[in-house]
Structures are given as structure tokens and as C-alpha cells.
Amino acid sequence: MMPDFLYQFTLHHGLTAAGIVVVSLLIGLILDRVVLAALKRAAARTSWEGDDLLIRVLRGVAIFWSLLAGFYAASQILPMPPAYLGTARKLFVVIFLISATFVGARIITGLLNLYVGKNEAYAQSASILTNILRITIFVVGALIILQYLGISITPILTALGVGGLAVALALQGPLSNLFSGMQIIASRKVKPGDYIQMEGGEEGYVTDINWQNTTIRQISNNVVIVPNAKMASAVIVDYHQPDEELSVLVQVGVSYRSDLERVEAITIEVARDVMKNVPGGIPEFQPLIRFHTFGESSIQFSVILRGKEFSDQYLIKHEFIKRLVERYTNEGIAIPFPMRTVELRQIGSSQPPAIPPR
Numbered sequence: 001m002m003p004d005f006l007y008q009f010t011l012h013h014g015l016t017a018a019g020i021v022v023v024s025l026l027i028g029l030i031l032d033r034v035v036l037a038a039l040k041r042a043a044a045r046t047s048w049e050g051d052d053l054l055i056r057v058l059r060g061v062a063i064f065w066s067l068l069a070g071f072y073a074a075s076q077i078l079p080m081p082p083a084y085l086g087t088a089r090k091l092f093v094v095i096f097l098i099s100a101t102f103v104g105a106r107i108i109t110g111l112l113n114l115y116v117g118k119n120e121a122y123a124q125s126a127s128i129l130t131n132i133l134r135i136t137i138f139v140v141g142a143l144i145i146l147q148y149l150g151i152s153i154t155p156i157l158t159a160l161g162v163g164g165l166a167v168a169l170a171l172q173g174p175l176s177n178l179f180s181g182m183q184i185i186a187s188r189k190v191k192p193g194d195y196i197q198m199e200g201g202e203e204g205y206v207t208d209i210n211w212q213n214t215t216i217r218q219i220s221n222n223v224v225i226v227p228n229a230k231m232a233s234a235v236i237v238d239y240h241q242p243d244e245e246l247s248v249l250v251q252v253g254v255s256y257r258s259d260l261e262r263v264e265a266i267t268i269e270v271a272r273d274v275m276k277n278v279p280g281g282i283p284e285f286q287p288l289i290r291f292h293t294f295g296e297s298s299i300q301f302s303v304i305l306r307g308k309e310f311s312d313q314y315l316i317k318h319e320f321i322k323r324l325v326e327r328y329t330n331e332g333i334a335i336p337f338p339m340r341t342v343e344l345r346q347i348g349s350s351q352p353p354a355i356p357p358r
Helices: 004-007 011-044 050-056 061-078 082-116 121-126 127-148 154-170 174-188 227-235 261-277 312-330
Strands: 193-196 201-207 213-217 222-228 236-238 248-254 288-294 299-307
Touching: 011 050, 050 061, 050 082, 050 227, 061 082, 061 261, 082 127, 127 154, 127 236, 174 201, 174 213, 174 227, 201 222, 248 261, 248 312, 261 288, 261 299, 299 312
Parallel strands: none
Antiparallel strands: 193 201, 193 236, 201 213, 213 222, 248 299, 288 299
């Protein structure tokens, strides 16, 4: 037996509802194919990639939301009892909230991925932060839906709070590392590929940042595992921030009898040759020389070179020292040995040693 309200349904109701659905579909197609297409062309001219992400996520969703609004409007004109209309309203709102939760999760996690960078190794390290953020959005969306349906979420929040406290106390160490890892990834304090040196002396290339620890590969090809909690609180020198290039300083000393103007010119010439011909050097960089100390046996100075990356400094120093010694030898510039005066005394003798004639 059919419900009474179905007898009140007429052709006019059906045509009107169908017309509303068709119009909503057309509006959705216009939004998707015309408005969003125009916005996509405009976004392509900007340097920020976030607008491209928003348009990419909304493609297709605009049609779905427009159709959902059309079906909701069509249901409101049908001759149905208020209870049925209320149920239909709740159903459409819940569907909208579910879709909005998924769209919001895609947008927020997409913006996060844009923020942390496109480096593949770094994206893998950031996956834990992305997953936690996605789960949090889904949980919040589920709580909003339950609250809208009239289901009290207070017991759920209480249970989550008590359970979260128990888990936090039981997993204090792992959770500390987890949130420290999230902080490192979000703040870009360090990232995979950077060469860092910690205050404890550990140094090397960061190869991975996961939920528990940070992996550092030393130049000797050994691996140092550092807990994220220690990593987040440590004083760190990052040799790749803000630029991978770095100054390479070489200390040199020449005899006091040397012509310093000539020493400077020859040293600069050798340094320029190293910058142009040694892999890792910066060809356009102009080397510098700065005299700074009257040493015990030599006048000491620093030669400032430039390397593309931290590990390049070793080959640059190696080649510079070889070429500089060869050039100094050919030019007659002395690099003096340290000298000491030694006094020899006989045991039991109170007489000072004789001073040899000059």
C-alpha cells in the first residue's frame, strides 16, 4: 500500500523537480568547464602553485555539489510530510559534509606538500605529518557530522581525552620523537640532502627524517641515528642554508723576507686558476687574500676560495696547496719551517752554557 503523500504527486511536481536538477547540472558544468577553466588559465600565470592545487581539487567537485544542491531543492518542492523532508535535508547535509571533509583534506595536505617542498626524499619524510593531518581532518569531520545528527560527542571526546592521556604517558618517548619530527619537517629546520654539524660533533648528510629519528650519513659512509627529540633541541650548523655554496679558507705562511705584494699577486693567480679548473670551484668567484698575523717564523695570511658544496672544499684545498707550493718554489718564495732555540746543560753544572759565536 502506497503512502498517502504519493497520491498528491502530480506531473507538475515531477517536471519541476526534473527542471531544477537539469538547471543545477548546467550550473555545475558552467562552473567546472568555464569558470574553473578561466581561473586555471589565470593561475598558470602566477608563481604560487597553491592556486593550481585549489582549482585541480575543485574540478569535478563543483558539478557534484551543484547536483547535490539541485536534488535538495527538488526534494523540498515534492509533496512529502515534514518528517520525510527533515530526513532528506539531513541526508543531503551529511553527504555534503562528507564530501567537504575529503575536499578539505586534499587541499590542506596538498598545501602542506607544497610547503615542505618537492624533493622526493623530503616528501617521503613528510608523509608521517601528512597522514596525521589527514586523519585529524577526518576525525574532526566525523565529529561535526555526529553533532549535526544530534548525537552527543561529549562521551566520545572524554574517551579520546582519557585514552590520549594514557597513550601519552605510556609512549612518552616515542611521542616526543614523533612531534619533534613533525616540528623539524614543518619548520624546515633541516631537510634531506643538507650537510649539518651538531653541537655534539656529529656531522654528515641528512638522508632521512622519519617519525622516530633522523639519519645522518657521514663522509666516511657511516650512519649516525639521532632521535628527533634531540635533533629538535640541538644547536645545528646547516652548511646548505641559506645557500649550498661556502667559503673555503686556507692558511698560508711566508718568510719575513718575502715581497708581500708579489706574494699576494702570485697567490691570487694560483687561486683563480684553481677556481676555474678544479671541479667544485666557482669560476666567477674572485679569490681574496688577507694577511693577519706576525707568526714566530712567518707572516701568516688566509686565502679565501669558494666551493659549490661542502664536500667540494677537500679537493679545492688539495689542488690549491699542491699548485701553490709548486709556484712558490718556482718563484723563490720561501715557506719557512718553525724554528726553536734549544739550550743543553750538563747535569750538576751551575754554569750557563757558552754562547756560540755568531
